Ligand SMILES: Nc1nc2c(ncn2[C@@H]2O[C@H](COP(=O)(O)OP(=O)(O)O)[C@@H](O)[C@H]2O)c(=O)[nH]1
Ligand SMILES: [Mg+2]
């Protein structure tokens with residue numbers, strides 16, 4: 001690598017990027033640390049500063065995946081002191097963590113770029129779900145990064161529960177590294193620290209409330225990221241955190257992420273669990289395994305509403321969202337059939353009074 005780029009290696013610059021880098025001699029190479037609407041927070045060896053996308057770049061690149069996201073490398077034109085930098089080029093991404101855009105479009109949405117390893121975080125208390133884990137694994141591999149599984153909140157479960165989850169992961173043929181830790185007892189934190197290598201980029205993904213921000217704060221040694229308040233169940237409520245690339249003392253680069261809903265795949269046991277972990281938790285006490293929490297006898301969720309332990313509003317919201325996501329998951333053909341059947345129903349209902 002040329003001297004110009006030596007200092008950049010601390011920020012994740014590498015030979016792969018070097019080979020493809022095409023910035024002007026006057027340009028500054030910088031890494032995107034955060035994106036706030038049109039404004040970028042970028043880092044280069046001199047520090048962190050603000051930049052804007054050039055109008056020309058915006059004009060020529062209209063797809064969401066063409067816009068810089070956290071982890072991207074950009075070329076920034078020289079700017080007079082005190083003025084905001086202009087990012088006018090996005091460098092090719094070595095890896096991409098992304099999800100498909102909603103709807104029929106062929107596009108996708110970027111979550112993070114140039115990530116070496118994605119830590120898929122699940123809490124071994126109430127959040128553990130092998131199917132969801134597998135979906136994340138597919139997403140990570142699809143983008144070319146290495147996956148690693150991180151189970152949190154080990155303080156809230158018996159050792160046998162954790163052992164069973166590990167066994168379930170291995171029984172499914174998943175061979176990626178699995179780490180387990182507690183942010184409360186700090187057991188496992190040192191082990192995680194040791195796996196995070198300097199100048200490598202790690203992205204934390206997983207449902208909201210599993211402890212991603214808390215882990216990163218632990219690694220930093222101070223409360224930099226906003227975490228959720230603890231509720232009586234120990235699961236915490238919803239907080240959104242913007243994605244941000246942070247340099248740890250040991251030199252590793254980490255990216256926090258808001259909840260799973262951001263990742264799409266809004267399905268029965270995926271996105272909905274984000275804000276409704278209380279309901280998911282109570283559901284194990286329902287009489288029927290597939291209880292819909294609407295009319296079944298022995299429903300622990302409705303019992304909680306009746307007892308005043310859960311608001312009716314929260315329950316209604318869950319039922320409504322679940323119905324929507326069930327509908328969204330139907331294939332196009334199924335949807336059309338449903339619409340047609342509904343149309344027939346409306347017709348026949350109308351035709352009744354006419355024939356009388
Ligand atoms: N008991 C326990 N609670 C934890 C642990 N890690 C995080 N929490 C709590 O879980 C809640 C959500 O944590 P947060 O880091 O905001 O989750 P995030 O949404 O994944 O970033 C907070 O109330 C944390 O204090 C843990 O290891 N054990
Ligand atoms: Mg968080």
Ligand SMILES: [Zn+2]
Nearest residue numbers: 286291293299
């Ligand atoms: Zn129920």
